[in-house]
Amino acid sequence: MKLDCKHVWEHISGYLDHELDPALLEAVEKHLESCEVCSAVLDSTRNVLVLTADDRTYELPVGYSERLHERLSAAIRGETGPRHQ
Amino acid sequence: MKTAQRTNEGELIRRILAGETELFHELIRPYERLVYVTIFAILKNETEAEDGAQETMISAFRHLGSFRGDAKFSTWLVTIAMNEARKRLRKGKVAAEDSLDATLEDHDGGDYTPTVLTDWREIPLEALEKKELREKLREAVMNLSEKYREVFVLRDIEELNQEETAAALGINVTLVKVRLHRARMMLQKALVPYLKSEATPRSGFFRRWFA
Numbered sequence: 001m002k003l004d005c006k007h008v009w010e011h012i013s014g015y016l017d018h019e020l021d022p023a024l025l026e027a028v029e030k031h032l033e034s035c036e037v038c039s040a041v042l043d044s045t046r047n048v049l050v051l052t053a054d055d056r057t058y059e060l061p062v063g064y065s066e067r068l069h070e071r072l073s074a075a076i077r078g079e080t081g082p083r084h085q
Numbered sequence: 086m087k088t089a090q091r092t093n094e095g096e097l098i099r100r101i102l103a104g105e106t107e108l109f110h111e112l113i114r115p116y117e118r119l120v121y122v123t124i125f126a127i128l129k130n131e132t133e134a135e136d137g138a139q140e141t142m143i144s145a146f147r148h149l150g151s152f153r154g155d156a157k158f159s160t161w162l163v164t165i166a167m168n169e170a171r172k173r174l175r176k177g178k179v180a181a182e183d184s185l186d187a188t189l190e191d192h193d194g195g196d197y198t199p200t201v202l203t204d205w206r207e208i209p210l211e212a213l214e215k216k217e218l219r220e221k222l223r224e225a226v227m228n229l230s231e232k233y234r235e236v237f238v239l240r241d242i243e244e245l246n247q248e249e250t251a252a253a254l255g256i257n258v259t260l261v262k263v264r265l266h267r268a269r270m271m272l273q274k275a276l277v278p279y280l281k282s283e284a285t286p287r288s289g290f291f292r293r294w295f296a
Contacts, residue, residue: 013266032188045273048222052241057219058122061131065117068139069110075143 001027007036012045094158102150109146119243120166126238127170129227137173141166150240156252163243164253167235174231218279225275233268233282 001023008031014020015028032039051057097112113120120141125134144165152161226234226242239250240261251258 009270010266013269014262016126016269019262041273044277045269048269048272048276049241050112051218051222051276052226052237053244054219056216057222058242060118060121060123061135064121064135064138066116067135068142071139072110072113072146075146076109079147 003027003031005031005035005038008032008035011043012042015042016046016049086145098149098152098154098158106146109149113145113162116162118161120162122242123163123166124173126223126226126232126242127167127231128173129223130198133173137169139279141169144169148266157249160245160249160253163239163245163249167239167253171231205285205292218276221276221279222272225272227272228275229268230279233271236261236264237268237272241269 009029011028015025020028032042041079048056094112097108101108101112119139121134121138124137124141125131128134128137145162148165152158211290226237229237235254236250237252239245239246245253247258247261251261254261
């Protein structure tokens with residue numbers, strides 16, 4: 001199986017999620033070995049995911065947890081209990 | 086560990102429903118971040134996200150009796166959070182939902198072109214330390230149309246698996262994969278320009294490339 005760049009781009013996400021079947025994986029890897037452009041696309045996409053998973057990208061507001069539990073306490077006190085359904 | 090956690094959760098839920106309502110605090114503690122970030126990434130508004138997270142937890146408490154043990158509690162909670170975020174989007178309290186790619190079909194997977202920047206690879210670790218870049222990413226996520234943003238948030242921010250994401254959104258796994266791929270490629274495209282200035286060419290690479 002020989003792939004051109006456009007086909008490899010279609011499988012970047014599947015590649016990053018380890019979802020490609022063996023034959024396709026081999027073809028993609030073979031292409032990546034010799035193609036700097038596709039390697040760069042892969043790396044940049046992977047870096048977007050690294051950045052996304054960084055806890056500093058999405059931070060909790062200061063005091064969030066305290067306010068949440070305070071409001072929950074009020075809600076729990078105000079109820080007879082969760083409704084059984 | 087996961088099984089143990091689930092058993093423990095099942096037991097907690099049983100006791101809460103039996104009247105030990107204070108235990109609800111303990112039940113949701115591991116998911117405080119999950120719920121807030123899910124809503125924030127959809128709305129990109131701190132006040133709305135915090136209020137939405139509180140409403141989600143209260144709603145979860147009130148409807149705990151309808152939780153079925155065959156689903157994961159976290160997935161159930163995320164579904165409520167997602168609905169809360171959608172409701173707030175509809176109310177138009179936050180930025181109106183509008184995006185150029187909103188009309189694109191889901192199954193045409195490959196009609197975009199990622200931005201190719203061959204000098205991108207070398208410095209990412211340093212670049213990723215930049216605070217501005219994280220803001221750019223949050224903006225880019227916010228600029229995705231809703232159907233892509235939802236999948237991206239659950240898969241890549243919350244790290245739910247394909248099946249959990251599909252269940253939380255009420256779509257099938259294939260659609261999760263297609264939308265996730267598109268979302269990632271759109272984000273790649275959106276973020277590359279901001280990394281460009283941070284990157285330096287690998288020595289020898291440009292000679293090889295442009296020779």
